[in-house]
Amino acid sequence: MGDIDYGISILLWNGVFLASGAVAAIFARKRFDWRWLAIALALLNLNLALVVDMFGINAFLFDLAGSPATSFNWAGKIVALSVSLVLIATPLIDREAAGITLRQAASWKVGWAVFALLFAIDIVLALMSDTPAFDTDTIAYQLTMPSLDEEIFYRGVLLYCLVQAFGEGPRFFAANFGWAAGIATIMFGAIHCFVWTDTGIFFSPEIALFAGGIGLLLMWLRLSTGSVLAPILMHSVVNTAWRLV
Template structure:
C-alpha cells in the first residue's frame, strides 16, 4: 500500500506527464534524451527538497536541509550536464533596460504580495529571526536556480522547436511554471500531505509567471532570486506580529 510520500511523488510525476506530454506531441523532432532528462531532474529536485521533511530531519523550524540539498543538486546538474552559465542565467543584468526591468519586477511582485495578504486577511504569525533568515535566502536562491535556470535550459534542449509556429519559449514557460505551481500546491510534513489550492492559484501561480517574465526580460537568474525573496519577505513583514 502506498504511503503519503509515495502518493506525493506519484502526483508530481503525473503532473510532469500532464505538462510535458503536449509538447512531445507538438515537437517535430523529439529529443528523447533530453525529454527523459527533463522528467528525471524535475522529479529529482522535488524528492531531494521534500525528503528531509518527510523523514522529519530538521534544523530549526524550516526546511534548511532540503533546500540546501536542492541547491547543491542544481549546482551538480550545471557541472555534470555542462550547462552554460549564461544560458542558466548566472550573470547580472547587462543593460540599463535589464536593470530597470529587474527593479520594476521586484516592485510589482512586492505590491502583488501585499495585495494578496490584505485581501486574504492572513493571521499574524510570530516573528523569530529564523523566519527572516530563511525567507531572505534559500527559497529564492534554490527555486530560481532550478526552475528558472537549469530546468529552462533542459526544457529548451528537449523542445527546441514546436509545430504550428508556436514560439519556442512556450514550452519552458509552461512546463517550469506549471511544475513550480504544482510543487507548491501540495505540502508534506511528517508523512502527511496537504492541499493548498487557494494560495497556489491566487499567490504562487501569478508570482511564478512574474518570475519567469523577470528571467526572460533580464536574462539573469539573480534578478529572480532577489524578486522571489523580496516577495516572501513582504509576506512575512505583513503577517508578523
C-alpha cells in the same frame, strides 16, 4: 490536511510533468528532443527527492549540526541547492544559457522596470496587512532558501533542459515564452498546491492561483532579464516583505 506521503506526491508530480511534456511534444513536433525531456524529468525527481529527504540525508545533517531549534527544511534546501550548483559546474548545463549569471539580456530594462513595480506593489500590500512579528529563524529561511533553491533549479537548471527539449518559444513582451517555460511554471505551481496525504489528494485552489501567478511572473522576469538574479530577489521579497514591514 493529513500527513503528507511524499513518495506518492512525487509520483503525482511526475504525472503532471509527463502529461505536460506529452502535450508539448505533440505540438512541438520536429523541435522536440525526448532525451532532454528525460534528463529534465530525472533532475526534477532528484531535486524533489533531496528536498523531501527521500534518502535520509537531511536527518543526518540535522543531527550532525546538533539538532538546531528550527521548524524549517534547511538541510533539504541546502542539499538540493548544492546539487544544482554542482550540475551547473558540469558540461551538462550551460551556466549562462541557464541564467546563472549576472549578465543581463538586451531587454533587461523592461524586466527590471516590472521588477520595481512588483516590488512596490508587494511593499504596499505588506504595509496594508496585519501580521504578527516573525522570529529570526523564519526570516532567515524565507529570505534565502526557497528563492535560491527554487529559482536556480526551476528557472535555471530545469528550464535549460526543457529549452533543449522544446526550444525557446515565441517572443512575447520581451521574453521567449514557449513550452519549456510553460512546463517549468506548471511544475513550480504543482509542487506548491497539491500533495497526497493519508486522507487522499489535498489540493488548494487558492495556493494554485497564487503560486501559479507568482511562478508566471518569476518566469517572465527570468526570461526578460536573461538571469535568475531578478527572480531570486523577487521571490525573497514575496516571501518576506509581509513578515518584515
